[in-house]
Amino acid sequence: MTGQTTYADWIAVDWGTTHLRAWAMVGGQPKAEATSADGMGTLDRDGFEPALLRLIEPWLGGTKIRVVACGMVGARQGWVEAPYVSVPAQPSQLGPVPAPCQDPRLDVLVVPGLSQSEPADVMRGEETQIAGFLAQMPDFDGVLCLPGTHAKWARISAEEVVSFQTCMTGEMFQLLADQSVLRHSVSGKDMDAEAFAEAVDDTISKPERLAQRLFSLRAQNVLHGLGAAQARGRLSGYLIGAELAATKPYWLGQDVAIAGSPALAAAYEAALKQQGVVPRVFDAGPLTRAGLARVYAALTENA
Amino acid sequence: MTGQTTYADWIAVDWGTTHLRAWAMVGGQPKAEATSADGMGTLDRDGFEPALLRLIEPWLGGTKIRVVACGMVGARQGWVEAPYVSVPAQPSQLGPVPAPCQDPRLDVLVVPGLSQSEPADVMRGEETQIAGFLAQMPDFDGVLCLPGTHAKWARISAEEVVSFQTCMTGEMFQLLADQSVLRHSVSGKDMDAEAFAEAVDDTISKPERLAQRLFSLRAQNVLHGLGAAQARGRLSGYLIGAELAATKPYWLGQDVAIAGSPALAAAYEAALKQQGVVPRVFDAGPLTRAGLARVYAALTENA
Numbered sequence: 001m002t003g004q005t006t007y008a009d010w011i012a013v014d015w016g017t018t019h020l021r022a023w024a025m026v027g028g029q030p031k032a033e034a035t036s037a038d039g040m041g042t043l044d045r046d047g048f049e050p051a052l053l054r055l056i057e058p059w060l061g062g063t064k065i066r067v068v069a070c071g072m073v074g075a076r077q078g079w080v081e082a083p084y085v086s087v088p089a090q091p092s093q094l095g096p097v098p099a100p101c102q103d104p105r106l107d108v109l110v111v112p113g114l115s116q117s118e119p120a121d122v123m124r125g126e127e128t129q130i131a132g133f134l135a136q137m138p139d140f141d142g143v144l145c146l147p148g149t150h151a152k153w154a155r156i157s158a159e160e161v162v163s164f165q166t167c168m169t170g171e172m173f174q175l176l177a178d179q180s181v182l183r184h185s186v187s188g189k190d191m192d193a194e195a196f197a198e199a200v201d202d203t204i205s206k207p208e209r210l211a212q213r214l215f216s217l218r219a220q221n222v223l224h225g226l227g228a229a230q231a232r233g234r235l236s237g238y239l240i241g242a243e244l245a246a247t248k249p250y251w252l253g254q255d256v257a258i259a260g261s262p263a264l265a266a267a268y269e270a271a272l273k274q275q276g277v278v279p280r281v282f283d284a285g286p287l288t289r290a291g292l293a294r295v296y297a298a299l300t301e302n303a
Numbered sequence: 304m305t306g307q308t309t310y311a312d313w314i315a316v317d318w319g320t321t322h323l324r325a326w327a328m329v330g331g332q333p334k335a336e337a338t339s340a341d342g343m344g345t346l347d348r349d350g351f352e353p354a355l356l357r358l359i360e361p362w363l364g365g366t367k368i369r370v371v372a373c374g375m376v377g378a379r380q381g382w383v384e385a386p387y388v389s390v391p392a393q394p395s396q397l398g399p400v401p402a403p404c405q406d407p408r409l410d411v412l413v414v415p416g417l418s419q420s421e422p423a424d425v426m427r428g429e430e431t432q433i434a435g436f437l438a439q440m441p442d443f444d445g446v447l448c449l450p451g452t453h454a455k456w457a458r459i460s461a462e463e464v465v466s467f468q469t470c471m472t473g474e475m476f477q478l479l480a481d482q483s484v485l486r487h488s489v490s491g492k493d494m495d496a497e498a499f500a501e502a503v504d505d506t507i508s509k510p511e512r513l514a515q516r517l518f519s520l521r522a523q524n525v526l527h528g529l530g531a532a533q534a535r536g537r538l539s540g541y542l543i544g545a546e547l548a549a550t551k552p553y554w555l556g557q558d559v560a561i562a563g564s565p566a567l568a569a570a571y572e573a574a575l576k577q578q579g580v581v582p583r584v585f586d587a588g589p590l591t592r593a594g595l596a597r598v599y600a601a602l603t604e605n606a
Contacts, residue, residue, distance in 0.1 A: 084526070115522075115526055116522075117526065117527075119515070119519055119522075120519050120522035120523040120526050120527060121518070121519065121522045122521075122522045122525055122526065150484070150518060165515055166515070166518040166519075166522070167514040167515055167517075167518060168483065168484070168485075168514070168517050168518045169514065171483050171484065172479075172483075172517075175478040175479070175482060175483060176475075176478070179478060179482070180471065180474050180475075180478060181453070181471070181474065182471075207510045207511035207513070208510040208511075208545075208548035208549060208551070209548075209549050210510070210513065210545060210549065211470040211471070211472065211542075211545040211546045211548065211549035211550075212422070212468055212469070212470055212549040212550070213549075214470075214471050214475075215424070215453060215469040215470060215471045216422055216423050216424065216469075218425075219418075219419075219422075219423040219424045219425045219469070220423040222425055223387070223418055223420065223423050223425065224420075224423060239514075242511075242513060242514040243514045245511035245512075245514065246511060246512050246513065246514035246515040246516075247514075247515070248511070
């Protein structure tokens with residue numbers, strides 16, 4: 001690439017704790033994609049610009065290009081702190097924060113996360129997924145669930161996040177399934193759907209029994225030969241059931257949408273259907289990029 | 304040590320997943336103690352006898368000596384499988400199982416664990432602590448709580464364990480405090496007692512909120528500067544509160560005793576007192592050895 005050639009209009013960046021992903025964008029469409037393992041958790045403050053350049057150098061021309069980034073790159077330990085914006089807030093209009101750059105070709109803006117004072121809660125990265133969801137569904141009035149390591153439930157109305165709540169369900173599952181005494185009983189990847197459904201019901205109807213049910217998976221395996229797929233399905237069901245018990249004020253009687261990886265979204269869909277809620281399901285895959293495009297477009301409109 | 308000299312009458316052994324502890328015993332009293340890190344989890348089946356000999360060789364004389372061992376040494380992956388005995392059962396009369404020995408000086412017996420078919424539950428090692436507790440309190444009729452990695456609650460009557468229940472509270476605490484996103488917010492060892500008490504109450508009164516409360520510790524730290532001792536106290540309180548919610552049928556209106564390490568037993572005592580239960584508190588330290596002595600004495604009486 002030489003002189004004034006412009007390969008892309010702008011660059012979208014999803015920068016989490018463990019991953020870095022960039023797209024060369026023309027308008028709202030990706031022309032190229034690149035990823036690396038240079039997550040925020042692995043970098044010192046002066047390591048961010050070189051890590052980004054290693055990825056996007058081939059897309060740069062002779063002129064300055066705008067880069068819009070979201071995720072943990074804006075945390076206190078990130079490239080630049082982009083302070084949380086308090087809800088209610090419109091996730092495509094959060095006022096991205098410029099990051100200090102040495103290279104004159106870079107104009108990097110970092111999207112802030114959202115905070116809620118009471119009950120205390122924070123998100124960083126998911127606000128951009130929500131912006132992407134709203135680009136598809138601008139009139140959505142209801143609750144959006146983003147399952148994952150730290151699952152988010154967000155009340156949305158008039159393109160604003162009104163309130164939200166986080167559950168550590170994915171992280172708890174990984175810790176218990178991979179590292180606790182239960183790891184001997186839930187090995188493999190298979191999950192029994194019936195065992196999952198029973199466990200969801202058990203926890204929602206008697207959430208006070210959760211602490212006892214977990215070790216029981218191990219005992220049922222040892223004494224009664226409970227299979228790994230059954231035990232894994234139950235463990236997932238107990239934890240997602242506990243999440244649904246905690247988020248009942250969010251989903252009960254609401255218009256609910258789920259945006260997640262297909263397998264996880266299907267599990268949440270099944271659990272909610274058992275409770276009489278029929279959610280709409282979206283693939284979370286393209287949402288971050290779509291949200292960054294929405295933020296970029298808003299910056300251009302507002303300029 | 305030479306010829307017919309007998310240094311000890313018998314040897315008591317507490318053999319868990321991560322530790323091995325032996326006492327040279329004269330009657331019910333220890334004359335010497337030795338420990339190593341040769342836990343069951345680190346040994347192949349033919350590694351148990353050498354690991355024991357490395358520890359007790361100095362205590363052996365020219366004659367055969369009885370060794371009574373309890374804990375994971377009797378698991379399927381242990382020295383010899385000592386199959387679970389189903390409750391109701393008297394923990395000092397479980398019929399220890401001989402372990403195969405090459406050395407003619409050794410006569411090793413392994414105490415079985417207890418099982419309960421429904422709700423499925425198992426214990427290995429704690430049955431011997433209970434035998435030690437009953438050596439002190441033979442007329443106890445109530446519920447004994449053994450807090451720890453896998454906390455046990457046992458209904459005891461007429462020197463028998465009638466039923467029991469396990470909660471993975473200690474293991475959950477370690478995983479969340481050391482490895483989850485909460486590790487940034489609960490560092491150090493201090494725990495605020497008031498934060499602990501509030502969290503216990505919160506979880507017992509609204510157990511369905513647990514999944515939401517955990518991440519909130521992180522958010523309160525980030526947004527409102529919640530201190531590490533407060534956050535650690537709350538995390539402990541949420542989890543012990545969840546355990547008390549799950550074990551309410553055990554402790555409500557019962558005569559309750561707690562046997563644990565002093566700090567942990569004090570936390571459970573405080574939590575139960577908030578619920579109107581005044582437990583008697585015992586130091587668990589000497590219970591395993593006392594239980595092994597009770598088993599040894601029963602073998603001698605029954606011989």
